[in-house]
Amino acid sequence: MDDDTHKLALYDNTITPGFGTDESYSTSGEISGTGYTAGGAAIASATFTVVTSGGVYAVWDGNNVQWEASTLTGVRGAIAHADAETPKRLILGIDFGQAYQTNDGVLLVSFNASGIGRINVVSP
Structure with missing residues (x-):
């Protein structure tokens, strides 16, 4: 998860994403407009870590993403x-x-301080 280039793409309300093993990124329902590039913007400084405070968590995190x-x-x-x-x-x-x-204007997607994605691997 931290050895790849990750992007955040914006969508309207018509998308029905699939997250199965054979599912891939689709442009169906992707936003278009001034200041937006198809495929989205990079999620800089993406990291994948294991946190052991208060349980065991797999955490994927990165910088906030914005379109100016x-x-x-x-x-x-x-x-x-x-x-x-x-x-x-x-x-x-x-x-x-x-x-x-x-x-x-600016559209800012601000991620939670606990990470973009956080999975509880082992309960405390």
């Missing part, structure tokens, strides 16, 4: 994917709970 000077509409969620793999494998999906838009 963007004009986007209907942004309902995002898909993180392994961009360097063939096919590009889906990692996780994020539902924003509502659609967002920008008008020559």
Whole structure:
């Protein structure tokens, strides 16, 4: 998870992602607009660690992602994917709970301080 190039792609409310072993990144439902490049933006400084405080957790983390000077509409969620793999494998999906838009502004996806993805491997 930390040896690959990961990206975060934005989607509208029409996407139905699949996360099975044969599922890969799809452009169906992907947002388009000023300031956005198809495939999404890189998740910089991606890391995969095991945390042993308060249990045992597998944690995938990285820097927040933003699109500056963007004009986007209907942004309902995002898909993180392994961009360097063939096919590009889906990692996780994020539902924003509502659609967002920008008008020559900044769209910032700010990840939780506990990590982008956190799985409890062993209960305390």
